[in-house]
Amino acid sequence: MNLKDTPLWEVFVRSKNGLSHQHVGSLHAVDATMALQNARDVYTRRAEGISLWVVPSNAITASDPVDRGEFFEPTASKVYRHPTFYEIPDEVGHM
Amino acid sequence: MYTQALNDKDPSPAEDTIEDPVLAERFQSRIDQELRIEANDWMPAAYRRTLQRQIAQHAHSEVIGMQPEGNWLTRAPTLKRKAILLAKIQDEAGHGLYLYSAAETLGISREEMESQLLTGKARYSSIFNYPTLNWADMGAIGWLVDGAAIMNQVPLCRCSYGPYARAMVRVCKEESFHQRQGYDIMTQMAKGTAAQKAMAQDALNRTWWPSIMMFGPHDSDSSHSEQSMAWKIKRFSNDDLRQKFINATVPQAEYLGLTIPDPDLKFNEETGNWESGPIDWDEFKQVLAGNGPCNHLRLSTRQRAVAEGEWVREAAAAHAAKQSARATNKEEAA
Numbered sequence: 001m002n003l004k005d006t007p008l009w010e011v012f013v014r015s016k017n018g019l020s021h022q023h024v025g026s027l028h029a030v031d032a033t034m035a036l037q038n039a040r041d042v043y044t045r046r047a048e049g050i051s052l053w054v055v056p057s058n059a060i061t062a063s064d065p066v067d068r069g070e071f072f073e074p075t076a077s078k079v080y081r082h083p084t085f086y087e088i089p090d091e092v093g094h095m
Numbered sequence: 096m097y098t099q100a101l102n103d104k105d106p107s108p109a110e111d112t113i114e115d116p117v118l119a120e121r122f123q124s125r126i127d128q129e130l131r132i133e134a135n136d137w138m139p140a141a142y143r144r145t146l147q148r149q150i151a152q153h154a155h156s157e158v159i160g161m162q163p164e165g166n167w168l169t170r171a172p173t174l175k176r177k178a179i180l181l182a183k184i185q186d187e188a189g190h191g192l193y194l195y196s197a198a199e200t201l202g203i204s205r206e207e208m209e210s211q212l213l214t215g216k217a218r219y220s221s222i223f224n225y226p227t228l229n230w231a232d233m234g235a236i237g238w239l240v241d242g243a244a245i246m247n248q249v250p251l252c253r254c255s256y257g258p259y260a261r262a263m264v265r266v267c268k269e270e271s272f273h274q275r276q277g278y279d280i281m282t283q284m285a286k287g288t289a290a291q292k293a294m295a296q297d298a299l300n301r302t303w304w305p306s307i308m309m310f311g312p313h314d315s316d317s318s319h320s321e322q323s324m325a326w327k328i329k330r331f332s333n334d335d336l337r338q339k340f341i342n343a344t345v346p347q348a349e350y351l352g353l354t355i356p357d358p359d360l361k362f363n364e365e366t367g368n369w370e371s372g373p374i375d376w377d378e379f380k381q382v383l384a385g386n387g388p389c390n391h392l393r394l395s396t397r398q399r400a401v402a403e404g405e406w407v408r409e410a411a412a413a414h415a416a417k418q419s420a421r422a423t424n425k426e427e428a429a
């Protein structure tokens with residue numbers, strides 16, 4: 001068994017033109033070509049997609065869940081970024 | 096069943112039961128609020144371990160589960176049936192992959208899981224240690240085994256651990272085809288010649304009890320699932336799921352004109368449940384202990400497949416190394 005040396009890839013599928021690629025899972029493969037073929041065989045057996053991306057898992061930099069509060073703090077405190085923060089008089093109608 | 100691992104006692108030492116109480120409380124409250132836990136979130140060591148064991152066992156079940164059906168691939172009665180069976184088995188390989196990937200997010204390597212299976216350290220569902228003796232077994236397996244799996248897997252789509260829940264959503268989408276193709280085989284055989292009907296009945300006779308054993312011991316005998324319930328890994332008890340399965344299956348057998356091999360099976364007007372006769376738990380324990388009719392065959396077949404595939408993995412790795420060396424050379428020359 002030498003699966004350990006086989007890199008892990010993350011698989012993204014675009015289900016149809018007009019939609020973005022979405023993460024669907026991961027798999028092991030020695031290179032990008034094999035990763036694409038395996039991804040096709042495993043993740044698109046029922047016409048789930050028309051385009052595939054495979055990305056080496058170790059190429060992804062993720063935010064740390066421990067710092068979640070701090071890291072995403074600006075989104076919580078800036079309520080004025082949302083349209084609902086502003087009151088438009090009824091007379092003005094839809095805006 | 097595929098959650099049989101949850102019926103076992105957590106075998107690890109108590110050392111990591113000392114958790115930061117603040118983190119532990121926050122964790123449980125997230126679970127109570129039906130929030131999902133994701134791969135990099137803090138989680139109690141026992142939660143991680145339980146899931147690693149559970150998801151790995153589930154993955155092993157999908158992989159080993161290809162063997163009983165693989166046994167009939169070359170002897171399928173028609174090309175259509177062969178193509179369908181092949182597609183079904185291919186799905187099971189995919190299920191294994193989704194699940195291994197989900198387990199890997201918990202920090203256990205694919206290699207470690209695979210070696211646990213190959214050395215007999217890890218279990219897989221007891222059901223796959225029975226032989227497939229006639230073609231109708233392909234019908235009975237799809238109908239009953241995949242049917243039981245669906246009962247068990249649908250609630251797992253809401254499991255508290257995000258990657259496992261998402262893998263289950265994919266799996267469940269595919270399982271419905273598995274059960275229907277099985278029932279389709281049974282329908283055709285049950286409506287066929289007397290000999291075909293007898294084969295269907297024979298398959299039902301042998302598959303029935305092992306199928307309802309898949310749900311694991313009675314609730315009164317499986318005290319270990321309480322924690323899994325609190326963690327929302329498990330949502331329904333073994334007996335609840337088993338009852339649901341029996342209630343759904345009895346009318347289906349009736350439609351086929353086949354008899355469920357349980358002379359004590361009776362309908363309870365009050366509860367609306369079909370109550371089964373006593374289950375032979377000795378048989379279940381024997382199969383789990385490695386003494387089922389096919390335990391040895393299943394494991395040795397898997398070991399042989401891995402050994403015989405070694406050169407393929409080596410060749411693929413060598414090819415990838417060569418390609419990447421060539422690419423580097425070209426870059427340097429340019």
Ligand SMILES: [Fe+2]
Nearest residue numbers: 157186187190
């Ligand atoms: Fe499956």
Ligand SMILES: [Fe+2]
Nearest residue numbers: 187241270273
């Ligand atoms: Fe299945």
